[in-house]
Amino acid sequence: xxxxxxxxxxxxxxxxxxxxxxxxxxxxxxxxxxxxxxxxxxxxxxxxxxxxxxxxxxxxxxxxxxxxxxxxxxxxxxxxxxxxxxxxxxxxxxxxxxxxxxxxxxxxxxxxxxxxxxxxxxxxxxxxxxxxxxxxxxxxxxxxxxxxxxxxxxxxxxxxxxxxxxxxxxxxxxxxxxxxxxxxxxxxxxxxxxxxxxxxxxxxxxxxxxxxxxxxxxxxxxxxxxxxxxxxxxxxxxxxxxxxxxxxxxxxxxxxxxxxxxxxxxxxxxxxxxxxxxxxxxxxxxxxxxxxxxxxxxxxxxxxxxxxxxxxxxxxxxxxxxxxxxxxxxxxxxxxxxxxxxxxxxxxxxxxxxxxxxxxxxxxxxxxxxxxxxxxxxxxxxxxxxxxxxxxxxxxxxxxxxxxxxxxxxxxxxxxxxxxxxxxxxxxxxxxxxxxxxxxxxxxxxxxxxxxxxxxxxxxxxxxxxxxxxxxxxxxxxxxxxxxxxxxxxxxxxxxxxxxxxxxxxxxxxxxxxxxxxxxxxxxxxxxxxxxxxxxxxxxxxxxxxxxxxxxxxxxxxxxxxxxxxxxxxxxxxxxxxxxxxxxxxxxxxxxxxxxxxxxxxxx
Amino acid sequence: xxxxxxxxxxxxxxxxxxxxxxxxxxxxxxxxxxxxxxxxxxxxxxxxxxxxxxxxxxxxxxxxxxxxxxxxxxxxxxxxxxxxxxxxxxxxxxxxxxxxxxxxxxxxxxxxxxxxxxxxxxxxxxxxxxxxxxxxxxxxxxxxxxxxxxxxxxxxxxxxxxxxxxxxxxxxxxxxxxxxxxxxxxxxxxxxxxxxxx
Numbered sequence: 001x002x003x004x005x006x007x008x009x010x011x012x013x014x015x016x017x018x019x020x021x022x023x024x025x026x027x028x029x030x031x032x033x034x035x036x037x038x039x040x041x042x043x044x045x046x047x048x049x050x051x052x053x054x055x056x057x058x059x060x061x062x063x064x065x066x067x068x069x070x071x072x073x074x075x076x077x078x079x080x081x082x083x084x085x086x087x088x089x090x091x092x093x094x095x096x097x098x099x100x101x102x103x104x105x106x107x108x109x110x111x112x113x114x115x116x117x118x119x120x121x122x123x124x125x126x127x128x129x130x131x132x133x134x135x136x137x138x139x140x141x142x143x144x145x146x147x148x149x150x151x152x153x154x155x156x157x158x159x160x161x162x163x164x165x166x167x168x169x170x171x172x173x174x175x176x177x178x179x180x181x182x183x184x185x186x187x188x189x190x191x192x193x194x195x196x197x198x199x200x201x202x203x204x205x206x207x208x209x210x211x212x213x214x215x216x217x218x219x220x221x222x223x224x225x226x227x228x229x230x231x232x233x234x235x236x237x238x239x240x241x242x243x244x245x246x247x248x249x250x251x252x253x254x255x256x257x258x259x260x261x262x263x264x265x266x267x268x269x270x271x272x273x274x275x276x277x278x279x280x281x282x283x284x285x286x287x288x289x290x291x292x293x294x295x296x297x298x299x300x301x302x303x304x305x306x307x308x309x310x311x312x313x314x315x316x317x318x319x320x321x322x323x324x325x326x327x328x329x330x331x332x333x334x335x336x337x338x339x340x341x342x343x344x345x346x347x348x349x350x351x352x353x354x355x356x357x358x359x360x361x362x363x364x365x366x367x368x369x370x371x372x373x374x375x376x377x378x379x380x381x382x383x384x385x386x387x388x389x390x391x392x393x394x395x396x397x398x399x400x401x402x403x404x405x406x407x408x409x410x411x412x413x414x415x416x417x418x419x420x421x422x423x424x425x426x427x428x429x430x431x432x433x434x435x436x437x438x439x440x441x442x443x444x445x446x447x448x449x450x451x452x453x454x455x456x457x458x459x460x461x462x463x464x465x466x467x468x469x470x471x472x473x474x475x476x477x478x479x480x481x482x483x484x485x486x487x488x489x490x491x492x493x494x495x496x497x498x499x500x501x502x503x504x505x506x507x508x509x510x511x512x513x514x515x516x517x518x519x520x521x522x523x524x525x526x527x528x529x530x531x532x533x534x535x536x537x538x539x540x541x542x543x544x545x546x547x548x549x550x551x552x553x554x555x556x557x558x559x560x561x562x563x564x565x566x567x568x569x570x571x572x573x574x575x576x577x578x579x580x581x582x583x584x585x586x587x588x589x590x591x592x593x594x595x596x597x598x599x600x601x602x603x604x
Numbered sequence: 605x606x607x608x609x610x611x612x613x614x615x616x617x618x619x620x621x622x623x624x625x626x627x628x629x630x631x632x633x634x635x636x637x638x639x640x641x642x643x644x645x646x647x648x649x650x651x652x653x654x655x656x657x658x659x660x661x662x663x664x665x666x667x668x669x670x671x672x673x674x675x676x677x678x679x680x681x682x683x684x685x686x687x688x689x690x691x692x693x694x695x696x697x698x699x700x701x702x703x704x705x706x707x708x709x710x711x712x713x714x715x716x717x718x719x720x721x722x723x724x725x726x727x728x729x730x731x732x733x734x735x736x737x738x739x740x741x742x743x744x745x746x747x748x749x750x751x752x753x754x755x756x757x758x759x760x761x762x763x764x765x766x767x768x769x770x771x772x773x774x775x776x777x778x779x780x781x782x783x784x785x786x787x788x789x790x791x792x793x794x795x796x797x798x799x800x801x802x
Contacts, residue, residue, distance in 0.1 A: 184630055219637055245652070
């Protein structure tokens with residue numbers, strides 16, 4: 001058992017020494033290392049998804065272009081959507097949760113450290129499996145929403161949609177386990193005195209997001225099971241000739257898919273709610289209301305799925321219900337936006353790069369929210385659906401919302417993770433180039449869509465007068481790419497040669513800033529007791545002494561290879577469903593079983 | 605493993621609840637949505653089949669009532685077993701756990717019989733929508749029962765082979781028991797909706 005003795009330095013363990021180098025990374029159960037693994041992996045797939053986006057934009061730069069053939073185009077736009085949602089948006093938020101939630105709430109690790117490692121490995125293998133499809137020339141090609149009957153064997157023969165169905169099934173397992181872990185951590189492992197109404201907004205939004213993950217992803221799992229059974233074993237759930245109903249797919253998919261939107265955006269709300277008060281040097285305005293509105297968004301987010309289906313023909317009553325329920329979400333969201341503005345009001349604002357990103361996020365997200373209300377109006381929706389207007393809307397929400405916030409969080413928290421500051425001059429260039437590129441890409445799409453250009457179609461006629469706006473969008477996409485390259489350059493350069501940061505370079509208020517940068521393996525020498533919402537502004541002396549002083553006796557779990565082993569089993573089981581006979585998946589199940597049993601009997 | 609040592613060194617939890625148990629409750633709430641979606645799918649499709657056999661022609665309510673009773677009794681048995689561990693009565697604990705595993709296996713036997721019977725009566729996964737949604741729902745339930753049986757059997761063997769450690773085993777059996785009761789409750793919903801309302 002790896003027990004840290006009283007007054008011993010961090011690396012002195014009574015038990016076996018921790019492995020070093022690559023073996024440590026393969027067997028680590030430390031939430032900060034797992035957070036880094038998640039972050040680096042997600043950033044890698046962000047580049048992959050970005051390249052896919054550039055290919056789409058090159059193809060659409062001029063009418064009747066023959067750069068990419070229609071079949072490959074289907075694969076690329078499907079994989080762009082799938083990658084950005086499942087391999088970038090969710091894991092990059094989970095990376096931030098992993099690193100900062102335990103630090104913010106005053107815990108030594110998450111509730112289930114080995115489960116946390118398992119989530120990561122399953123996510124990684126799922127991501128690799130999904131992208132392996134390119135090597136077979138069979139990347140998913142039925143859209144990231146996998147609509148029945150487009151995704152049936154009749155219209156999607158070949159392995160393409162099998163890769164999609166099984167890959168998402170694997171990724172879903174990782175997300176559910178992650179959600180269970182974060183909920184338990186936040187509810188049960190807060191520092192003494194940290195009541196729920198003192199938990200930092202970022203951790204609060206992590207909690208709401210986790211609830212959405214554990215409730216939305218099982219529904220996706222069921223939808224995917226129905227689809228894979230249709231494809232593999234000849235059931236006919238979505239076959240109209242057998243009495244099946246393709247609309248059931250849409251209900252199940254969007255019952256997952258709509259909460260998913262909030263799984264992606266709530267972490268961004270959390271991040272912005274940390275950056276704005278810190279750099280306005282004022283407590284967050286209306287903390288309690290910010291918490292309640294976040295919870296409310298999570299709840300209402302569940303009741304509005306069918307606004308993705310106005311064009312399916314559900315009838316006027318259902319349309320009216322989902323129009324109204326969708327519009328209601330604008331209220332708690334509007335509350336948040338006004339509270340961010342009110343937080344800045346009268347503050348001593350410092351416009352560092354993180355703050356630029358946060359303010360940029362509030363502005364662009366508002367635009368995305370307004371075009372969202374436009375869609376929610378069902379008569380409008382019938383005109384706009386499946387056009388580039390929709391593409392413009394959700395990119396304003398997901399790129400202008402989530403990605404800007406995530407980039408801001410890199411600048412905000414980089415000093416904590418690496419102990420070094422990011423280059424502010426490069427950072428501001430990075431922000432402005434990315435921000436301008438982003439608006440140049442997606443703003444014209446509103447008009448492209450209103451002029452009637454459908455999405456998902458590989459080209460358009462030269463007589464439609466759409467070339468100019470499309471070229472603008474393509475130029476914007478390349479400017480964005482330059483912004484991303486600058487960001488990566490800044491990360492690599494600053495990690496090596498950035499100015500030393502110290503524990504709290506921004507003068508922030510939350511607990512993670514009480515630790516050294518980077519934090520020790522066990523986070524806090526002694527778990528601090530908190531008495532306020534802004535501990536480092538109100539009671540810094542005591543908290544910092546606890547966080548950085550002499551370590552108290554404690555128990556930290558040892559490294560383990562069983563998460564990695566078990567993740568191989570889970571992935572193998574899913575992959576072997578593609579094998580010809582029924583018994584092959586049993587190999588994967590047996591492998592998983594061995595992993596789980598050894599896991600259960602391993603000392604922790 | 606010095607469970608007690610670890611507890612002494614762990615800080616008390618914010619809610620006073622055991623972290624393992626809380627985490628498992630959270631996981632079960634996720635499972636609710638999983639089964640809820642399958643059940644909803646069944647309800648939508650149960651009368652949508654264009655060819656027979658239809659539910660009323662094939663479902664055997666008396667037989668399934670017996671298997672439901674067997675499963676319900678297994679929930680009682682796991683409680684008896686847990687009570688044995690908590691009171692330090694090893695024999696009661698072993699008897700309770702063994703009975704649970706046995707009754708669970710008996711339930712699976714009923715299910716295997718039912719599935720084969722349906723197969724011979726012409727209802728398969730591919731026959732019609734009733735068959736598809738029936739087999740996928742009860743099949744996933746059966747898979748959950750199987751996992752529960754394996755889990756409880758491992759715990760049974762653990763207590764049988766070594767000394768019974770009440771603090772450790774009580775928590776382990778309680779968590780496995782939560783799972784078992786959950787699977788049981790899901791079956792009651794399935795039984796009511798599929799069989800009794802057919």
